[in-house]
Amino acid sequence: MKDIIDMCEDKYGGILIVTNEGLIYINNEEEITNIDKNRFLSTFQVNSNCLFLDRNNNVYLGGINMFCSFPLKQIFNKPEHYQVGISEFSVNDTPLEVDSSGKTLKQSILYTNRIELPYDQHAIGIRAYTSNYAASFTCGIKYKLEPFDKEWKRTNSLNEINYTNLSPDKYILYIQGDVALANGEFPERKLDIIINPPFYQTPLAYILYVLLTILLLYEAYQVIILRSSLKIEKEQKRNMEQLNQSKLRFFTNISHEFKTPLTLISNQVELLLQSKKYTSKAKY
Numbered sequence: 001m002k003d004i005i006d007m008c009e010d011k012y013g014g015i016l017i018v019t020n021e022g023l024i025y026i027n028n029e030e031e032i033t034n035i036d037k038n039r040f041l042s043t044f045q046v047n048s049n050c051l052f053l054d055r056n057n058n059v060y061l062g063g064i065n066m067f068c069s070f071p072l073k074q075i076f077n078k079p080e081h082y083q084v085g086i087s088e089f090s091v092n093d094t095p096l097e098v099d100s101s102g103k104t105l106k107q108s109i110l111y112t113n114r115i116e117l118p119y120d121q122h123a124i125g126i127r128a129y130t131s132n133y134a135a136s137f138t139c140g141i142k143y144k145l146e147p148f149d150k151e152w153k154r155t156n157s158l159n160e161i162n163y164t165n166l167s168p169d170k171y172i173l174y175i176q177g178d179v180a181l182a183n184g185e186f187p188e189r190k191l192d193i194i195i196n197p198p199f200y201q202t203p204l205a206y207i208l209y210v211l212l213t214i215l216l217l218y219e220a221y222q223v224i225i226l227r228s229s230l231k232i233e234k235e236q237k238r239n240m241e242q243l244n245q246s247k248l249r250f251f252t253n254i255s256h257e258f259k260t261p262l263t264l265i266s267n268q269v270e271l272l273l274q275s276k277k278y279t280s281k282a283k284y
Contacts, residue, residue, distance in 0.1 A: 006051040010072060016059065018051050025072075082131045084141055084177045085110060085189050090125035091117060114192040119168050122195055126161040128175050130187075144174045145193075154178070168197035 007017040013028040025033045052060040057072045089096045089109045096115075098105045105112060117124075128141050142152045143161050148171060155161055161173075171193040176186050199205055 005046055006048055008051050008053045010053050010057050011055060012057070016051065016053060016072065018046060018061070081181060082177065082179075082187055083189075084128060084130045084175050084187050086112075086126055086175065086191060087129045088125075088127040089115065091121045092123050093125065113190070114194070116194045116196065118196055119198045119201075122166040122168075123164045124162070124166065124193070126173070126175075128155055128159045128161060128189075130159075130177055140178050142176050142178050144176075146172045146174070152176075166195055168195045168201065170194050 003020045005018045005020065007015055009015055015026045017024040017026070022034065027033075046061070046063040050062050052062075053072065054060070058069055059072050060069045061067070086109050089105075089112075096105050096109065098107060105115070128143065130141055141155045141159055143149075143155060144152045145163065147169075148163070148166065161175075173191040173193055175189040175191075177188075178186075180186055196202075
């Protein structure tokens, strides 16, 4: 619920109201414009009798710890041109600075379009800015980190953007002014942010994993083939031994079958020959 702290009427009959949530302006056609407290009052403590409008429609806003003034019309005018950008980029709560090696920042963040970070630097902080005071005062700056964010977000009162625990990936940060230019377009700043994966998640590592898997599968296949060959060889050897045993038993049985009748025949022949021999001797 909004609590009204103070209000004043401007020279055109509009009403400017200070509330605990920001400013509200109602023009003479009863059109309402809300100015979020987070745009300028997040650290601005106001109390009663804090607002004054002079005859030129300049706003004077006083508080316990701050005082500001601005033309009321500046809030509602669409600028012909203004820029949004990045004034500071921090990693793990440490601002990045241009170094001689150029590994992170080769030039000032104001002119940098691409930042590449290692996998362990996944907490980033960004401070954005706009050259249009009205845009900062009324709506401010919105941003979107693709593919992390699904929708646009607004910066806080200090125009800060923070992300923690970002996974290794390729990101694109879009920063956009929230007030359209006179031509209807919104000024925009784009920054490519690449968080490299650790070595075990790189494409080269995956190629090595595939090659190692193929090698292991090949070795396993070779072992299976060798075991199968040994098993087949052992089976063939056993079958050969069984065949030899069968042949031996067969020939043993056959020889036994032949031996018995031959022995009988041989005995009879010997008896017959001996009988003929004796008969021949008896005749002489």
